[in-house]
Amino acid sequence: MPRTLLSMNDRPYHHGDLRRAVLVAALDVIATDGPAGLSLRDLARRAGVSHAAPAHHFRxxxxxxxxxxxxxxxxxxxxxxxxxxxxxxxxxxxxxxxxxxxxxxxxxxxxxxxxxxxxxxxxxxxxxxxxxxxxxxxxxxxxxxxxxxxxxxxxxxxxxxxxxxxxxxxxxxxxxxxxxxxxxxxxxxxxxxx
The missing domain is CATH 1.10.357.10 (Tetracycline Repressor, domain 2)
Incomplete structure (x- = not known):
């Protein structure tokens, strides 16, 4: 069976530093859409974790x-x-x-x-x-x-x-x-x- 590449959004979060992953994703969103475009739910989706996971680090x-x-x-x-x-x-x-x-x-x-x-x-x-x-x-x-x-x-x-x-x-x-x-x-x- 041929290997397929997963997009970043399809990969489950595994690298162990969720806080840093959410910060980096947030900086990307702010750079393109400004702070108003920021949503913890969207950042959780980007990191491949539950929507509540970022709140553990940032409330x-x-x-x-x-x-x-x-x-x-x-x-x-x-x-x-x-x-x-x-x-x-x-x-x-x-x-x-x-x-x-x-x-x-x-x-x-x-x-x-x-x-x-x-x-x-x-x-x-x-x-x-x-x-x-x-x-x-x-x-x-x-x-x-x-x-x-x-x-x-x-x-x-x-x-x-x-x-x-x-x-x-x-x-x-x-x-x-x-x-x-x-x-x-x-x-x-x-x-x-x-």
Whole structure:
């Protein structure tokens, strides 16, 4: 009898890491359909498990989205920790958004998340600390109002640029230029020559 290939949806779940399988499937759905397209029942079907199985790890849709946001903040913290200066931090922020668009989309949608979740609050603190460290490297000395405003300005610039980029709002403006290189050049354009 000839062997037939089963589609991914026809294979029973056997690899032992249902939590990871559901997270990966959820990230795929979010990347194509946004968070609104996410359903635990559909994710269970994709993983080949009962419709109740994902709830064992995430309780509900909000729990799943909260886990995705926490993972995203951890990945962002790791990316920013390697930054060498202010411009590099901004470029790394944009690279993170491009490489992890589903995480990025969920991380900054507080209405979708459990704000008091320990894993999320810990991961948010790590990414905030990494951003602060990266900005402090290139910001005015100290923790005064200038340093605080520099952190807000850098985050706003990088986040806004990444959001516009992911929404394809910059497609006609970049003319094939590397988005990270463009982001690195933006602060120079905003600072008048001395």
């Amino acid at each position: 509900d849709r909000t729990g799943l989205l909260t886990a995705i946001a926490a993972e995203g903040h951890g990945l962002l913290a790791a990316a920013l920790t390697e930054a060498t200066d202010l411009r590099d931090a901004g470029a790394r922020y944009v690279r993170f958004a491009r490489e992890h668009p589903a995480h990025f989309q969920v991380m900054f949608s507080p209405e979708l998340l459990r704000a008091d979740d320990l894993e999320l609050t810990t991961a948010r603190a790590l990414s905030a600390a990494a951003l602060t460290d990266a900005v402090t490297t290139g910001a005015p000395a100290g923790d005064g109002p200038d340093a605080r405003l520099a952190r807000i300005a850098v985050w706003s610039l990088a986040h806004g640029f990444a959001t516009l980029l992911l929404g394809h709002n910059l497609d006609g403006l970049l003319d094939g230029e590397d988005p990270e290189a463009v982001l690195r050049a933006l602060p120079m354009m905003l600072t008048p020559p001395a």
